[in-house]
Amino acid sequence: MAKARRRDGGAALRTVRWCATGVLAGTGLLGLLLFALGREHAWQALGGGLVVVGASVVLGGGLGFLFGVPRVRGGGTGEPQGSYAPNTNLEQVSDWLTKVLLGVGLTQLGSLGERLHDLGTALAPALGGGPEAVPFAAALVLYFLVFGFLAGWLVTRLALPQVLTETDQALDLFLAGQDRDRHGDKVGADDLRVRAMQQLGLLGGSAERQAALAGQLPPASGAPAGPEGVVAEVRSTARRSALTADQVRALFADGSEGRRIQALALMQGDPALADLPSVLDAIEHPRSDFEQYHGLLAARGLLSWLPAAGAQRLRDAVATQLVDPRGIPYGSDRSWLAEKILSRLQGTALVPEQPARPAPQAVPAQPGGPGGPSAAGTS
Known part of the structure; x- marks a missing residue:
């Protein structure tokens, strides 16, 4: 009010x-x-x-x-x-x-x-x-x-x-993204770049229901506050978490939007916890634009881990959302991520999945051969 x-x-x-x-x-x-x-x-x-x-x-x-x-x-008189x-x-x-x-x-x-x-x-x-x-x-x-x-x-x-x-805040976000990129955190770097472009008004946002979503997420202990702060905090602790991939998958399957986003944040922070069907579900059937955005971020972290079949499924899902009138709108943060994912998938040689090798079968021993019964004795 x-x-x-x-x-x-x-x-x-x-x-x-x-x-x-x-x-x-x-x-x-x-x-x-x-x-x-x-x-x-x-x-x-x-x-x-x-x-x-x-x-x-x-x-x-x-x-x-x-x-x-x-x-x-100047900051010397108690001013920021x-x-x-x-x-x-x-x-x-x-x-x-x-x-x-x-x-x-x-x-x-x-x-x-x-x-x-x-x-x-x-x-x-x-x-x-x-x-x-x-x-x-x-x-x-x-x-x-x-x-x-x-x-x-x-x-x-x-x-x-x-x-x-x-403008200064956007520049700080860009520089922080560059630093994350140098340290190998591609997901965090892209997230900061998107936020910087949103700060400059170049991209639209996806947190259209922040007040309702904040009630489903635990409070963030640091800045920024709100859903973005919670996701960043969960993502930063993913590699130190004792959760397994099955537990993260179960967290996503819980059904509530808050838990689904927490699971996506864990997948962003540690690709070993990621589950491609869950990520595809967040992209193709999101509960909100905010969830779809973080589904795309999780997919961004999986690009170097996917086999050929998984990469093809991801490419089809992202491309469908881009051309669907009810999917990802042009000029939004999600469209920027989706186009970047597609460009990476098209410019990367996909490694085909290796077929499973059949288990070696025991060779029956031949009579008279090594380990077989001895030849008949002479009279």
Whole structure:
């Protein structure tokens, strides 16, 4: 309920923000349009005014961006290392300007009008010329310069820290995936790469029922919390587990989604515990997208262990899910894993299963041969 209220409040705030932006920009543009319609060359005045508006907004937005760029926290004052804090340059400049104004005195501001008049005189020809264009040009520049500054500063202050933080987190996940890959943990490496691409918005997620699923899984003792944290923790302890492959297979066959996912996590961590029919069932008949994703991860860890017949079954199952309209959607984390599995299967020479050798049969002893009955005695 609290999350829903926060979402509603955030949506309302965004609506108010966009409405205010539209009203401010629309007011200035409407004034420009009305002014241009009263000129002899209306289209020329309107075009010149739009160029002045654009230049003012760009200049003001650039200044707002410079003042709003966040700084990286140093971590030495109890702040988390690598996070971002608001830039205080605007506060420092504001304080500096206040001191300058008090020191120089308000009497020196008289030249500001002359500066604005010179600016209006220089821009008046773009608005059709004439004495009435001079103050309008100066007012147009001031209006949209302030508008651009506020818009650039607010967007930079509100949006850029989140973008930079998410990008840093994605980079950390990619680097962690590279480290896992170097240590031979292909499954964990691909999982981290998928999470990094999800962080950047390049792939869709599969944990669409995290709240319901979290109740079926044991709580994670570390980060990240939630189903992903539980799966990562179970996967990391698979090789130290005393469970056998039969017990993991029975855990998957238990039927509940939570136990099936725990079994898949154990199979991901230790391919010796994996069971191909269970993995295929998770891919072809998943209880959720989240389960299918981890079924594909478990299959990813089995690629170098499968004989030819098992690899063919896995290839058929994955390819069917990719082309099925109700199967794996394009652009999701599952489609990325499925395509990677298929590319590995197509680029790997499959080892055919060796037929079982027949048990050696005992050769009957020949009469008179070694170990056979002795020849008849001579008379």
